[in-house]
Structures are given as structure tokens and as C-alpha cells.
Amino acid sequence: MLSVVLSLALRALWTFDAGAHVWATPAASNGRVYVGTAMGDLYALDERTGQKIWEAALGANPNAFYGYPRGIVGGIATQYDVVYAASGSCVAAGFDAYTGHEIWRARVCSIARYDDVYAAPVIVDGLMLIGINMIDDKPTDRGREIALDAASGKMHWIFHPQRYDGTGTGISTRPAVDAVAGLAFIGTGNPTPMNDPPPGRDPGSDSIIAFDPKTGVERWSFGPVHPHDAQDLDMFASPNLFTVNGRDVVGDINKDGTYYALDALTGRLIWKTSIPFSGYVVAVGTPAQGDGMLFVPLYGPTGITPLHARGALVALEQSSGRERWRYRGDGMYEAPVFAGGIVYVTETNGRLVALDARSGKLLARIHVGGTLIGHGAAIDGNVIFVAHNTEVTAYQTTR
DSSP, X not given: OOEEESSSEEEEEEEEEOSSOOOSBOEEETTEEEEEOXXXXXXXXXXXXXXXXXXXXXXXXXXXXXXXOBSSOSBEEEETTEEEEEOTTSEEEEEETTTOOEEEEEEOSOGGGTEEOOSOOXXXXXXXXXXXXXXXXXXXXXXXXXXXXXXXXXXXXXXXXXXXXXXXXOOOSOOEEETTTTEEEEEOOOEESTTSOOSSOOTTTTOEEXXXXXXXXXXXXXXXXXXXXXXXXXXXXXXXXEEETTEEEEEEEOTTSEEEEEETTTOOEEEEEEOOOSSOOBOOSOOEEETTEEEEEEEEEOSSSTTSEEEEEXXXXXXXXXXXXXEEEEOOOSBOEEETTEEEEEETTTEEEEEETTTOOEEEEEEOOSOOOSSBOEEETTEXXXXXXXXXXXXXXXX
């Protein structure tokens, strides 16, 4: 394995082959790692060895418009010894984390209406929150956030963010939740059909929206940031929550590279920053945050495959949106992760990069293989888990 080590060592511990493409971010909890595949298979692995402990199947939508069937694409949630997953097959389920015993299973959307589950679920106040999107921006359904009872899978509420006649406004992101304030936040997508949306501003689309996670009732909406959007300029990343001068802030990045920071209680704009970049780029990975900064990945395709891409990781100050530093590399599609003063980010050509969070200095770079266009890596202590093609590899980090 080719690696370039500067001042941080990344040592491979184990690799697990799931037998199908892994887009979802692995989830590590209580000594286990949970992995979902494009075919809808869910695996529980021993975190130390990578050995399979149990597996389950949620099925997949066979529609391969995005290159693979739509199985468990977003990720997995864990809470109270229960593992929760949702698939593009429009099935969600809860499993015993230790035995894999299925606790419940529920149908949450419709394949016939091109519904898709791209976002990872979130568990809050006994509810499982899931975003519903549409494949290929088909004008067949309305995007929505739904809540299931986490103990039984029974539908609890449905929230449609759009406020216009028409379809679309899919939700591709997992919500950020402020349990103290009793608020959850989502970013929404464009109206459909993408190239010919309904006339008007299409309120609720391309927006940041706050809602009550217990009831699904909207509290405020900011947007649309692109009224009558015919260019697919979604809020494709999950929101960030942080504090600036004692004020609770929610922020989100639009595909066009503009970051919006809003008062979390009112939705009023505090600052916005349009990240400059020469040529076409999109911001699709959820920014990481730490040390008072936001770390925004940028992806700019330049060829016929994701391997031919350029990009950067840009550090913005949370207080002002001012750019602190930028690392220029190949395309960065996935969400970075922050831990211990280091930010880890993947490049589409198959490399994992580690950078000093305060300076942007390159600490390590290692080739893990595959084309990295999933949801991103996960970290637990000093072990980072990277999904690449059909495999997941665990790396130990040491300085």
C-alpha cells in the first residue's frame, strides 16, 4: 500500500469486504462498527478485528440512475443498544445491536413514486427522523421529513417543507438537532422537474428550515436562496450547529459554495460567505467543525469519472465566515471529520488526507483505494474508518 507519511502515522488495522458498494458512513459504537451497502445489507463488525458479528438485509431500490442500486446510502444510527437503518428500498428497521435480532420493520415511502432515502437517520426523543428525496429529480412526489416511533416503527408525523403547488424539495440531509432548544434543522432541495420548475419563488425549496422534532411543526424558514431554481442548487449538506458570542447559530452550505450562518432561534442571517474557486465546483459534503472553524469540502469534476476532479478543503471562521486557510487537492466529495485538532478528508481519487486544523498543514496522506464519493469517514478515538468501493478499512492514527 502506497502511503506518504509526514508527521502523522496512519496504520491499517483491518479491511472488511462487504461484497457490494459502500456509500454510507460507518457508525462505531460500543466496540462495534456498523456498515451499510448499496444492496441494502447491514453488517455489524468487531471494531478491533473487523470480523463480522451479524448481518441483516433491508433490500434496495434497483434503480441505478446514480450508478448503483439504492440501498443503505446515508448511514446508520445507534442508541440504547439498538441499531437503526433506512434503505432506498423505502424500508426502515431497528435491530438489537448485539444479536442483530430485528425489533421492527416499516415501509416509509414509495419506490413507484421514485422516492429515495439518501440521508442517514437521526434518533431524538424516542423518534427516528428520516429525510425522503426523489431519484433523478422526478416530478412524482414531494420531499419530506418523517418521524417514526423508535421503539415500534409506527409513523409519528410527516413534514412537507414546500409551500407551493408542485413536487420536489427533496431532503437529502440528516437533520441537526438542538435538544436544549427543542429544535431540529434541515436543508432542502430544488423543486421538480429540475429544468422546468413551477413558476414563482417555490417557497420551502433550497432553504434552511427549523422544526419541532417532537411534532414536525415548522418554526421558521430561510430561503429559497435560489428562487425558481432550475440548476439543482440544493442544500445537499447537513446543517452545522455552533455558538458565536453566546448566540446559538445554525449554518449550511449550498451547492454553489455559499455558506449561510443564521440565528438558530429566529432564522435571521448573521453572515454569509461565497467561497471563491476558479471553475465549476460544488459543495456537497457536510462541513466538519472544530477549533472555532468550519471545514468545507469542494468538489469540481473535470473529466468523465469522479477520479478526474479537483477541489479543496476550506477552513472558515465560525464567527465571521472569513477564510482562514485552504488545502488544494483533488476533488473532495465526502464529509470531512474533526478529532483532536486534526481534520481528515477523503479525495475522490482514493486518498485519505490528514491536516492540522489550525494551520491547514498536511500531516499525512495515504492511498486507500477506490473512488471516494460516498458520505465520508467516521472516527472513534484514534481509529478512523474509511469506506472505499466494496470495502471498509480501519486505520489507527498515531503522532
